[in-house]
Amino acid sequence: MEDPCKARQVLGIVGDKWAMLVVRMLKDGPRRFTELKRSVEGISQRMLTVTLRDLERDGIVTRTVLAVMPPHVSYELTPMGRTLREATAPLLEWSIEHLPHIDAARAAYDNR
Amino acid sequence: MEDPCKARQVLGIVGDKWAMLVVRMLKDGPRRFTELKRSVEGISQRMLTVTLRDLERDGIVTRTVLAVMPPHVSYELTPMGRTLREATAPLLEWSIEHLPHIDAARAAYDNR
DNA sequence: CGGTATCCTCAGTGATACTG
DNA sequence: CAGTATCACTGAGGATACCG
Numbered sequence: 001m002e003d004p005c006k007a008r009q010v011l012g013i014v015g016d017k018w019a020m021l022v023v024r025m026l027k028d029g030p031r032r033f034t035e036l037k038r039s040v041e042g043i044s045q046r047m048l049t050v051t052l053r054d055l056e057r058d059g060i061v062t063r064t065v066l067a068v069m070p071p072h073v074s075y076e077l078t079p080m081g082r083t084l085r086e087a088t089a090p091l092l093e094w095s096i097e098h099l100p101h102i103d104a105a106r107a108a109y110d111n112r
Numbered sequence: 113m114e115d116p117c118k119a120r121q122v123l124g125i126v127g128d129k130w131a132m133l134v135v136r137m138l139k140d141g142p143r144r145f146t147e148l149k150r151s152v153e154g155i156s157q158r159m160l161t162v163t164l165r166d167l168e169r170d171g172i173v174t175r176t177v178l179a180v181m182p183p184h185v186s187y188e189l190t191p192m193g194r195t196l197r198e199a200t201a202p203l204l205e206w207s208i209e210h211l212p213h214i215d216a217a218r219a220a221y222d223n224r
Numbered sequence: 225c226g227g228t229a230t231c232c233t234c235a236g237t238g239a240t241a242c243t244g
Numbered sequence: 245c246a247g248t249a250t251c252a253c254t255g256a257g258g259a260t261a262c263c264g
Contacts, residue, residue, distance in 0.1 A: 007133060010207040013214075015127040017236085021119060033246050044238055049247065059217030070245040071244085080210055087206035094199035095122040098192055102125075105171030129256085145226050156258055161227065182225040183264085 013058060013084075018043055018051045020088060023077065026061065027085055030076040060084060125170065125196075130155055130163045132200060135189065138173065139197055142188040172196060 014020050018040065025031060025039045037048055052075055055061040060081040066072040077085065126132050130152065137143060137151045149160050164187055167173040172193040178184040189197065 006207045006211055007136060007204060009211055009214075010203055011127070011129070011132060014203065015123070015129065017123070017127070020123060020127075024119060037246095045247075046239090047237065050237090057218055057221040058214045059221075060214075065246095069244090071247080073246060080213060083210065084206060087202045090199045090202050091122055091126065092119060094196060095118045098195065099118060099121055101192060102121075102170045102172075106169055109169040109171075149226095157227075158259090159257060162257085177226095181264090183227080185226060 013060075014088060016051065016054070018047055019055060022048070022051050022055065023060065023081060023085055023088075026075060026077045026081070030064075030074040032072065032074050036075065055081070125172075126200060128163065128166070130159055131167060134160070134163050134167065135172065135193060135197055135200075138187060138189045138193070142176075142186040144184065144186050148187065167193070 021040050021043070022036060025036055031039070033048070033052075036052075037043065037045060040048065043051075052061065052063065056063050056075075059078055061075050062078055064074050064076070066074075133152050133155070134148060137148055143151070145160070145164075148164075149155065149157060152160065155163075164173065164175065168175050168187075171190055173187050174190055176186050176188070178186075
């Protein structure tokens with residue numbers, strides 16, 4: 001809470017353009033690559049792969065490959081991934097409450 | 113909490129490379145431009161200006177100019193800014209608890 | 225002191241094509 | 245299906261210089 005370096009590191013994870021949107025889609029259980037691709041609107045195949053690799057590397061998701069044809073790969077939040085998701089919940093609640101105010105503030109600011 | 117679009121918008125604010133670090137430095141009261149420049153390590157003058165403008169536009173900080181020479185400009189969190197800061201607190205706590213695990217997970221992943 | 229104005233670079237991202 | 249490989253581009257951000 002006191003160390004700005006930690007703040008910087010969390011930003012490296014949650015500040016990522018796609019990471020939290022992917023984590024979000026995994027909150028109700030494992031999902032396959034293509035499911036994620038469909039549900040995270042606007043993400044490219046490449047960025048989904050990159051994002052999932054990073055999350056896997058950080059111990060936030062697991063990657064499970066079923067050696068069948070065609071391939072079947074599913075991703076799931078680790079216990080740590082679930083705690084991360086919970087830690088971001090207040091922020092989502094905040095956004096629901098305040099985003100309209102922000103839009104209003106912006107409009108007011110731009111009218112000058 | 114359900115709308116992915118909102119998640120995207122919050123990311124636009126908290127996901128910014130510098131915004132949360134600046135907000136953090138304002139948590140104990142108003143700070144002057146140069147104070148912020150010194151305390152947010154590594155930020156350029158340009159990015160501090162840009163970041164503060166955005167935060168002001170979004171209604172998260174106020175900008176107060178004292179028309180003296182030399183100029184004196186101080187920034188302060190708005191009430192909404194303070195609620196934002198509170199909403200990010202769980203994330204900071206999470207980081208203190210889990211960042212070591214993440215480092216370990218990365219090291220393990222890279223050793224392959 | 226607290227900015228703006230410019231220029232420039234490069235990391236992040238998308239598009240596309242190919243593959244086990 | 246779930247990637248990898250390449251290329252090309254854009255814009256976030258640094259460096260520098262100047263200003264009220």
